Amino acid sequence: MRKLLDFLISKVHWFLFALLEAIAFMLVYRNNAYQQSVMFSTANVISANVVSVGGMIGSYLNLREKNRDLVERNGQLEIEVLKLQRQLEIIMADTLTFRAYSNSSTKSFPYDIEIAKVVNNSVSYLSNYITIDKGRLDNIERDMGVISEHGVVGIVSTVAEHFSVIIPILNPKFRLSCKVLGSGYFGSMSWDGKNTQYAKLDELPRHVDFKVGDTIVTSAYSAIFPEGIMMGVVSSFEKQHDDNFYSLKVKLSTDFTNLNMVMVIKNNHKNEQQSVEKDSKGND
Amino acid sequence: MINIIRGTLYFVTLCLIQVLVLNNIHFLRLATPLLYVYFIIKLPVGYSPVQTLFLSFLMGIMIDILSNTPGMHVAACTLVGFIRPKMIRLFKRENLPDNIAPSFSSFSYGSFVRFAITLVAIHHLSLFLIESLALFDILYFSIRFIAGVLTTIILIIIVETFHKTPKRGGD
Numbered sequence: 042m043r044k045l046l047d048f049l050i051s052k053v054h055w056f057l058f059a060l061l062e063a064i065a066f067m068l069v070y071r072n073n074a075y076q077q078s079v080m081f082s083t084a085n086v087i088s089a090n091v092v093s094v095g096g097m098i099g100s101y102l103n104l105r106e107k108n109r110d111l112v113e114r115n116g117q118l119e120i121e122v123l124k125l126q127r128q129l130e131i132i133m134a135d136t137l138t139f140r141a142y143s144n145s146s147t148k149s150f151p152y153d154i155e156i157a158k159v160v161n162n163s164v165s166y167l168s169n170y171i172t173i174d175k176g177r178l179d180n181i182e183r184d185m186g187v188i189s190e191h192g193v194v195g196i197v198s199t200v201a202e203h204f205s206v207i208i209p210i211l212n213p214k215f216r217l218s219c220k221v222l223g224s225g226y227f228g229s230m231s232w233d234g235k236n237t238q239y240a241k242l243d244e245l246p247r248h249v250d251f252k253v254g255d256t257i258v259t260s261a262y263s264a265i266f267p268e269g270i271m272m273g274v275v276s277s278f279e280k281q282h283d284d285n286f287y288s289l290k291v292k293l294s295t296d297f298t299n300l301n302m303v304m305v306i307k308n309n310h311k312n313e314q315q316s317v318e319k320d321s322k323g324n325d
Numbered sequence: 326m327i328n329i330i331r332g333t334l335y336f337v338t339l340c341l342i343q344v345l346v347l348n349n350i351h352f353l354r355l356a357t358p359l360l361y362v363y364f365i366i367k368l369p370v371g372y373s374p375v376q377t378l379f380l381s382f383l384m385g386i387m388i389d390i391l392s393n394t395p396g397m398h399v400a401a402c403t404l405v406g407f408i409r410p411k412m413i414r415l416f417k418r419e420n421l422p423d424n425i426a427p428s429f430s431s432f433s434y435g436s437f438v439r440f441a442i443t444l445v446a447i448h449h450l451s452l453f454l455i456e457s458l459a460l461f462d463i464l465y466f467s468i469r470f471i472a473g474v475l476t477t478i479i480l481i482i483i484v485e486t487f488h489k490t491p492k493r494g495g496d
C-alpha cells in the first residue's frame with residue numbers, strides 16, 4: 042500500500058498533466074459549439090479593457106486612411122442622395138403615382154444600426170473573432186449582423202454588458218446565404234482558412250449566368266442582413282465534384298486586417314420572420 | 326524571492342506583448358510569432374514538474390482568454406510544461422543550481438537554441454493540430470508550422486541576446 046502511495050506521489054505530475062489537458066480540451070470542444078461563454082472570451086470586462094488598449098492605439102495609427110475612406114463614402118452617398126432627390130421630384134410632379142409609391146414601398150424600414158468600435162481583432166488563426174465595444178446595454182443581441190463601410194463583417198455571437206464578440210467571415214463557423222447581384226440564385230458563403238482576402242461561395246446552381254468580376258451580395262433569405270449588402274467580387278470559379286454546382290472564389294470587400302469601426306444591424310422584424318419560419322417547419 | 330518577482334514580471338510583460346503587439350503581426354499572412362513560450366522556457370531549472378505544469382497552464386489560459394481562443398493555447402502550453410523537465414535533463418550537461426534559468430550562459434549557445442527549438446516546435450505542432458480540428462490541409466499546415474516556429478525562435482534568440490548584455494556589464 043505504502044509503495045503504491047509512494048509511486049502515485051512520485052508520478053503526481055502525470056495526473057496533473059492529464060487533468061489540465063482534460064480542462065483544455067473541454068474548453069476547445071465547448072468553444073466549438075456555437076455558444077461561447079462570456080467568461081472565457083474577450084467579452085469579459087477585464088480582458089476587454091486590456092485588449093481595447095491595443096485597439097485604441099491601432100485606431101490612431103489608421104486615422105489618415107480611415108479619413109480618406111470616409112470622404113470617399115461620403116461622396117458616394119451624396120451622389121445617391123442627389124439621384125434619389127431627382128427621382129422624388131419626378132414622382133412628386135405626378136401626385137397620383139407619388140401616393141401609390143409612398144404607400145407600398147416606403148413603409149418603415151425594419152433595420153436599425155448601432156456604430157461600434159473594434160477593440161480586438163484576430164486574423165491569424167483558423168477560428169478568428171472580433172471584439173467590439175458595444176454590448177447588452179446598447180441593445181446588442183446574439184445573431185445580429187455586423188457590417189463595415191466596405192461590406193459584411195460577421196455575426197454577433199457572445200454578448201456581455203459592455204462588449205460583444207463577433208464571428209467574422211474568417212471563421213469556419215460562419216455561413217451565410219449570398220447571391221450574385223442581379224440574379225435570384227443563391228449559394229452558401231464560407232471561408233477555407235487560407236487567405237484572409239478570399240472566401241468561397243458554394244452550391245451555386247450551374248445554370249446561373251455570371252462572370253469574373255461580378256458582385257456578390259447578401260440574399261434576403263437570412264433574417265440577419267438586409268438584402269443586397271456588398272460581400273465581394275468573383276475572382277475565379279470551378280465546378281464542384283458532384284458537378285451540379287459552381288464553387289466561386291470571392292475576393293472579400295472588407296479588409297479584415299484593417300478594421301476600425303463597424304455597424305451592428307438590428308432587424309426589428311427578425312423575431313417575426315423567424316417565428317413564422319419555425320411555425321411552418323412545425324407544420325410539415 | 327527574486328525568482329518570483331522576475332517570474333511575475335516576465336508573465337505580465339510577455340502576456341501584454343503577445344496580446345497587444347504580436348497577435349497583430351501576420352508575417353506574409355502566414356506566421357504570427359508566439360513569444361510567450363519564452364516564459365515557459367525561462368522558468369528556473371529547479372522547479373518541480375508540478376510547479377512547471379501549473380505555471381504553463383496559467384500562461385496558456387491567460388493568452389486564451391485575451392485572444393479569444395479557448396482551450397488551444399492552454400492545451401499546447403500544458404504539453405510543453407509537461408515535457409520541459411525531460412528536455413532539461415536531455416540538454417543540460419553538468420548540474421546547475423536550482424534557481425538558475427536556462428540561458429545562453431547557463432546552457433551553452435547550441436544546447437539553449439536546440440532546447441528552445443524543441444519546446445517551440447512541440448508547442449506549435451500541438452497548437453496547429455488542435456486548431457485544425459476545424460479545418461485540415463496538410464500543405465498549408467506544414468507551411469504555417471515552419472513559418473511560425475522560425476519567427477518565434479528568431480524572436481526568442483533576439484530577446485535572449487539582449488537579455489545577456491546588461492548582466493555582463495551590471496554584475
